[in-house]
Amino acid sequence: RKRVRTHTLQQMKDRGEKWTMLTAYDQYTAATFDEAGVEVLLVGDSASNNVYGNESSLPVTVDELIPLVRAVSRSAKHSLVLADLPFGSYQGSPEQAFHTAVRFMKEAGAHAVKLEGGLAMVPQVKLLTDAGIPVCAHIGFTPQAEHNLGGYRVQGRGAGAARLLEEAKALEAAGAFAVVMEMVPAPAAAEVTKALHIPTVGIGAGVDCDAQVLVWQDMLGLNTGKAPRFVKRYADLHTVMLNAAREYVDDVKGGAFPSAEHSFAE
Ligand code: KIV
Ligand code: NA
Secondary structure, eight states, rough: OOOOOHHHHHHHHTTOOOEEEOOOHHHEEEEEEEETTTTTEOOOHHHHHHHTSSSTTOOOHHHHHHHHHHHHHHHHHSEEEEEEOTSSSSSSSSHHHHHHHHHHHHHHOSSEEEEESGGGHHHHHHHHHHHHTTEEEEEEEEEGGGGHHHSOOOOOTTTTTHHHHHHHHHOOOOOOOEEESSSEEEEEHHHHHHHHHSSSEEEEOOSSEEEEEHHHHHHOOOHHHOOOOOOOOOOHHHHHHHHHHHHHHHHHHHTSOOOGGGGGGO
16 A cells, blocks of 8 residues: 555545544554554544543643654654644644644655645635645634534524535635534535535545544543433443453452463562
């Protein structure tokens, strides 16, 4: 297999082939999902919640995300490594976005960056793309703007569908290589997917998007909290890890570990 590039993702859309994105924040998740054939590894600002234990994506910083992106880009042999630009690191101006994106590319080995927002982000997408930095846009529900959007809510309902389409088209025209749509009605997402030349990536956006993305701790059941409707749990890692850790505790306390097999004779 060859390294996935943005043009690979475009060719897959052109051929009507679906592709996949999963979050990854460290060596073993990156290597495992790469081996599984996941086309894009997203070092999401969801690391704020899923790595650093914050309650939202707002607190995580560029300096906290860079080492995670570095670990993933070192470990991914085939997947394209996509770095999320965190809250406050790109909204101020296209120049701020450029400075932040360059750090992710130079210091951490990212192949592309993702940023949230619609029409207001067109200048950012344009400058980065012109500078040689592939940009994935993110519209619909955008967690960094939760205080503006009134919490976690489906976007693009009713009249919002036309707005979603307008934003997607503007971001495509600005040079985005893909558009993530989060928590939008499936018919609205299908309409955007049909109207765009570039691939769409859905999370809670129905089956007609060109690609799908999930957060790995949700998808593999490490996160046991109430999952949003769009999460499908493919494994129950929480139970696997909990039982193993309990067994270890019992073994040590009962003297069953380490046995002779796990010890050095002399
Ligand atoms: O940060 C993240 O994990 C994301 C995906 C849910 C799209 O932005
Ligand atoms: Na994100």
